[in-house]
Amino acid sequence: MNHIISNGEKGQGLLVRERADVRISGLTKRFGDGPAVLDHLSLNIPAGEFVALLGRSGSGKSTLLRTLAGLDPVEYGDVVRPTAVSVVFQESRLLPWRRVWQNVVLGQKGPEAKKRALQVLTEVGLVHRVDAWPLTLSGGEAQRVALARALVRDPSFLMLDEPFAALDALTRIQMQALVLTLWRKHQCTTLLVTHDVDEALVLADRVLVLEHGKIKVDLPVPLSRPRRHAHPVFEELRSELLQALGVQNS
Numbered sequence: 140m141n142h143i144i145s146n147g148e149k150g151q152g153l154l155v156r157e158r159a160d161v162r163i164s165g166l167t168k169r170f171g172d173g174p175a176v177l178d179h180l181s182l183n184i185p186a187g188e189f190v191a192l193l194g195r196s197g198s199g200k201s202t203l204l205r206t207l208a209g210l211d212p213v214e215y216g217d218v219v220r221p222t223a224v225s226v227v228f229q230e231s232r233l234l235p236w237r238r239v240w241q242n243v244v245l246g247q248k249g250p251e252a253k254k255r256a257l258q259v260l261t262e263v264g265l266v267h268r269v270d271a272w273p274l275t276l277s278g279g280e281a282q283r284v285a286l287a288r289a290l291v292r293d294p295s296f297l298m299l300d301e302p303f304a305a306l307d308a309l310t311r312i313q314m315q316a317l318v319l320t321l322w323r324k325h326q327c328t329t330l331l332v333t334h335d336v337d338e339a340l341v342l343a344d345r346v347l348v349l350e351h352g353k354i355k356v357d358l359p360v361p362l363s364r365p366r367r368h369a370h371p372v373f374e375e376l377r378s379e380l381l382q383a384l385g386v387q388n389s
């Protein structure tokens with residue numbers, strides 16, 4: 140059943156429904172009297188697609204994601220997205236006074252909840268830390284718990300806001316591989332916000348660049364996975380994206 144969460148002054152606002160595709164049309168967002176951060180932005184993400192969103196700092200990536208998640212209101216325009224969504228942020232946002240498994244199934248108690256936590260913690264390779272306290276986890280482990288907490292809700296739309304930005308290079312590569320495995324298994328529509336062009340090209344079916352409140356570049360990645368950085372098409376796409384971001388390609 141469709142359910143309108145917030146009625147826009149113009150457009151329908153945010154509409155949630157069972158289907159797993161995402162449709163955005165004419166989305167406009169400004170803070171106070173400032174310029175439009177999102178300016179009549181339109182975008183469709185078919186069910187199951189993995190999309191990466193790049194853009195310079197301050198270009199509105201997090202604002203778009205927060206709006207899709209329902210954390211910021213839709214004031215102008217229409218957003219239609221699946222009911223079941225999960226978001227993973229750069230920081231794991233775990234409650235330090237709850238054990239790992241309790242953080243995963245926040246609010247649920249009893250043996251069934253713990254069993255479910257064990258299932259998803261196994262998927263993210265962290266079942267051995269099920270009873271640990273968050274403060275004893277490494278940064279990578281904490282993000283695995285955040286991923287498990289996202290998965291436990293069985294999302295049909297998964298949003299990742301620079302989830303690996305604070306991790307070292309090796310851990311980031313391991314986490315990228317994990318995200319691909321989880322995406323394949325769960326087949327959820329996925330939107331990854333990142334600053335890392337190579338990360339976008341390794342993971343996504345399609346890479347977007349946000350600029351002046353609009354999608355400036357919408358680039359399909361016609362490469363099978365696993366992807367090699369040295370592949371000529373990979374290098375071509377990297378150059379194109381770096382140019383779009385105004386970065387010199389050395």
Ligand SMILES: Nc1ncnc2c1ncn2[C@@H]1O[C@H](COP(=O)(O)OP(=O)(O)OP(=O)(O)O)[C@@H](O)[C@H]1O
Pocket residue numbers: 170176194195196197198199200201202203
């Ligand atoms: N709550 C807010 N109040 C006022 N301005 C805001 C608010 N949130 C974001 N902005 C402004 O909106 C613009 C876009 O911010 P946003 O965080 O979406 O960009 P971003 O592309 O995610 O940046 P970064 O890559 O640095 O994380 C920025 O100019 C920011 O200052």
